[in-house]
Amino acid sequence: MPVCQRFSRAGLGGRWKCQFANDFDPLKVQVYAENWGKKEILEDDIHNVDAENLGRRVDLAWASFPCQDLSTAGNGLGLGQATGGDRTRSGTFWAFIDLMKELKASNRLPRIVVLENVVGLLSINGGEEFKAVIASLDRLGMRAGAVVVDARHFLPQSRQRVFIVGVSKTAKIAESLVREQPHPTWHPDPLVKAVGKLSGQCREHWMWLNLGAPPELKKTLNKIVKSRPVGVEWHTPAETKRLVGMMSEAHKQKLAEAKKSGKRMVGTLSLRMRPSSGKTLQRTEICFRGLAGCLRTPKGGGSRPRIIVVKGGSVRTRLLAPAEAAALMGLKARYQLPEIYEYAFRVIGDGVAVPVVSFLRGKLLTPLLRSIKKPRAGDVSKKHKRAARASVERSRRDQLELRV
Template sequence: MPSYLEFFAGGGMVRAGLGGRWKCQFANDFDPLKVQVYADNWGEKEILEDDIHKVDAESLGRRVDLAWASFPCQDLSTAGNGLGLGNATGGSRTRSGTFWAFIDLMKDLKANNRLPRIVVLENVVGLLTINGGEEFKAVIAALDRLGMRAGAAVVDARHFVPQSRQRVFIVGVSKTAKVAETLVRDQPHPIWHPAPLVKAVGKLSGQCREQWIWLNLGAPPELKKTLNKIVKDRPVGVEWHTPAETKRLLGMMSDAHKQKLAEAKKSGKRMVGTLSLRMRPLSGKTVQRTEICFRGLAGCLRTPKGGGSRPRIVVVKGGNVRTRLLAPAEAAALMGLKPRYQLPEIYEYAFRVIGDGVAVPVVSFLRGKLLTPLLRSIKNPRSSEPSKLKRGARSPGERSRRDQLELRI
């Protein structure tokens, strides 16, 4: 059974996605709330509540197949402060710079011949562009110094659940590992490798570009469940707004959004949409506006910071319009969690766990399409097709079969 280490584990959504055929050997998070939720759902045996800087490589056990790190995004997101990863030596590390503590652990494991066969790093897509791509460049260079070559994919949870949630997943494997040819593409895929990723790869050092892998994830699945099926008429943990509050919210809409509401009423169907509060310019001032959307998707769930950031929904059926906050159970469903998953009863606490998590079906997809076959090809190179990985991330016109590099164990 494949084994793994889970850092910045939160409520264990990566564990949920990897499933029972992968064995968690160790998990870590420093937030007591998230550690408690992890323990409530998975038990206390593997989870350690502590700062990652204090985690000792000796306590991580035998060599594992995978190390997963969903390191903090606050200093890398477009809504953040742009501080980036900070200094690798620890002199000016940021919250997102706890990435370096993870790398330090991997260095210690490598020194003892226990470096995991695969490393997965997950974060917001802002990692690709912030500070002109320098943070992404630093991450790939760090993997390179570990003796790993890297590939990446941008995966939006909207392919799996009705939530728009883009994340970049970076996968590192040993430069001496043999990777099945079926897991590698000659060129970037327009969905998994969008322009920001291609541009970021183009800014890597020559050595890192030479080793880059365009991961082959195949075609994205077709979303079968819409927001309409997630949102319940009788929610648990939240109440419908009073008619007065609904009227107040709808009164803050612009004409364009009032027209969207009118069209939803006219359809006569049960229409579920998102309702957001935004600050918009109006007549030389900035005012709060209510904006609605009926595309069947929720916006990206985040940790709650204030009233305006809480996810709200609007349900329309004929002339009846109701509004309320999104319920914790509905948010959990939007992350692909099972109904039996235990969340804190306090609303803000539940969303603190959910907002920092990884969409479970995305992890499952990566497990099936990439991680399991990748591990199989690394461990059993004779049973997989020869890997002919490209020497470098070149433009399509520059690529040729003669440029492929066959890796050895």
């Protein structure tokens, strides 16, 4: 099972065996090797990966390609061109598709292909990038479906991602795994609109994948944030006072209400540039909804995740600790991360939430694979005939041996 994402392996669990993994970032390769071993991980640009590196045919290929050019906060460059040198960072998608083409040519195309990225993929450039992705799967002979899953159903972190699933157009899929109509949770309006813009052929083969009812979140940010964090220090009273002083009146009112509750209130604290009286000022904004914002790879001091803890008249602030960020991704405490703060968040920031992958595995991927591999009636009959012939042959060999 080729896997191009470190955390997806954790979510798939031990019953799925990884055959090949790839990343060009030395830090992320090192983290992968420390947690899973270095046997199957290849540190190289995916454009340099050859189909021969991938070994025998596998059940699942998972690709989490860079999101910078697809995010609404990015530059809008998209996937770039499928051919030639005009490819963006997110355009590593095309290198993955090239590998799938090579595998198909040698009759080794994986039974299931999963593509993961930010929800901006659905709408950026008028939906053209999403159309290109689905059309690429169509040219591989695959029908596609997609779901949008927010980690907030499993963890106290708001983290939406789109998961595109491709299977052979000739594969038999259990009726329980598809729906007649989109589900409001798993198929929100941006996805429905994006599907509506697909070509007629791609719409004809489209699957509304069935994940059932969404689970209820049982853990809040209050349980994740520790009083005695490891790897970070609480801000000094002077620094906390400075941050509070940068709040607008609306956010100061939120703080006052949190104090009045008398409970331990844990919230997020963000630094934002906001217009004010004809100027642009840096403001402190807080939120006590029990969820962390989407963890990202930090690009500067202002982008690092911060928290605020209020209990009665006490107000404390600090950076989010790496162990807390790991918990917000669903990683187990034993998962090895870099000790340097920035490095740890560089690994965490572009990962996929582990419980989301586990949910997809249980609700979709494993049942889908069983459905695809389930022999048809004619195949069962042939299998029984082969088994009967093999039994007769064994009996003959046994008789000959007894005669000797």
